[in-house]
Amino acid sequence: MSPPRVRFAPSPTGYLHVGGARTALFNWLFARHTGGTLVLRIEDTDRERSTEAHTRVILEGLSWLGIQWDEGPFFQGEYGRQHKADAERLVAEGKAYRCFCTRDELEAQRREAESAGRVFRYDGRCSLLTAEEVERRRAAGDASTIRFRVTDDEIAWEDAVHGRISFQGRDLDDFVILRSDDSAIYNMAVVSDDIAMDITHVLRGDDHISNTPKQIALYRALGHQPPVFAHVPMILGPDGKKLSKRHGATAVGDYQDQGILAPAMRNFLALLGWSPGGDREIIPEDEMIRLFTLEGIQKKAAVFDGSKLEWMNGEYLSALPADQLVGPVRRRLEQIGVSDNGRDLRPLIDSVKARSRTILQVAERVAVRLDPSRSELDEKGQALIRKMGPAFASNLLLAADALEPLRNGAWTADRLLACLKDLAESNGLKLGDAMQPIRVALTGSTVSEPVNELLAVVGPERSLARIRDVARRTAGEPPAA
């Protein structure tokens, strides 16, 4: 059997949605796993809503996620002649027919059916037209569409994720395949293109299940073997409804902006609706490709859980060498207007990345270490100052004096720790009472890397200046109640 050919076919009517991104990811994983080919096709036949900007954003999103396509991008809009030719061929073979019903007439029929409590299905009246009548009306310039003639047989297929799915032909009506302006309707265009591109496996959202019988009927009418269909489940918001704008971030670009790492996003998305079996959570790209199978795809829709994404991102962040974080962190620093003064950011990144979950957090914390005066006192920091009372400022001053001698050349994490321990001991302080005020002074918060390491990355000048500054400004605090 020749290697599979799959495709990802987004319409450029919006940004790259996480659902679309996951569909693309599954196609890519399948292609890589099987040694097949991934074709990218932009379905831009909806002229009203498609834009080049959207196309570009979608392509960038895919690239960011590390999804490379092997062929394309092709633009469906360029294949209009083929779509039309296929539709007309079906008419010539009697498998489709010209329909002269206008939208208004159709609308009236629909309303009538509904008020009678019936389901509206096109009754096929135009299929009764004689060849002469059709010719006469076309010659007269009457607009017409082409409708596909659906037979009553059962249409079934073995879906790679759902198993056997079947529809009855009589539940379908004769659907339009070519508009009166000669452009193809989605189902026609897709089938025509998938045939032309030799697509062997169609992996797409399961909201397309009800399109599938129509498409299979078209394949058969066109004399082609339908591909294997694999309908992947939808992604839902926390309320169980289809994920949409009102659930917050839904575009992959949003996550990129929030400081999510591409490998984390990819890992998270892969596990939404697919499982290699067993307990795997963090799965590197090559493993993922090796383990990916259609059988591992879930039937059930999955809820997008942002907190798990963040956790996973934190895992990737901690594991990533600081080297690879310098670029993104520097970009973010520029965005928030912080200069790195030409400093090597790696030690700073190393000291904060284990405690961070996004690049944004890393950058924020690096910024504070670059310039402690940027820190903002948070609630816990305020609570500590209240609790310690005058001791907060006086311990700070004590520390500054003790640390002063290390200023020239001895400002290392080891020496700083030893010095702080001595300080606590000789003044009868608990280690925490010596350390915490420094932490708060430098970061505004009671949470950070070990204080000696913090001091080391901030450096002697800024540390000492900041400690004394904060000591001076808090010296007037009232004693604890």
Place this chain on the structure above:
RNA sequence: GGCGCUAUCGUCUAGGGGACUAGGACGGGGCCCUCUCAAGGCCCAAACACGGGUUCGAAUCCCGUUAGCGCUACCA
């Protein structure tokens, strides 16, 4: 309404008739470690939608019910 799909902890999932006292992960809670936090270690709470079958035996197979979702355009 019609047609279709789906149903295991709050969430993502493991599970393919006995290995199930239903496992893991996120999130939540507790303890240990500890200058704080994170990490790490240990522990706790938390699920097979319901009802019928089939079977010696059912989370697993079948049927029904219920619920959720999708589609039902000269949109894609």
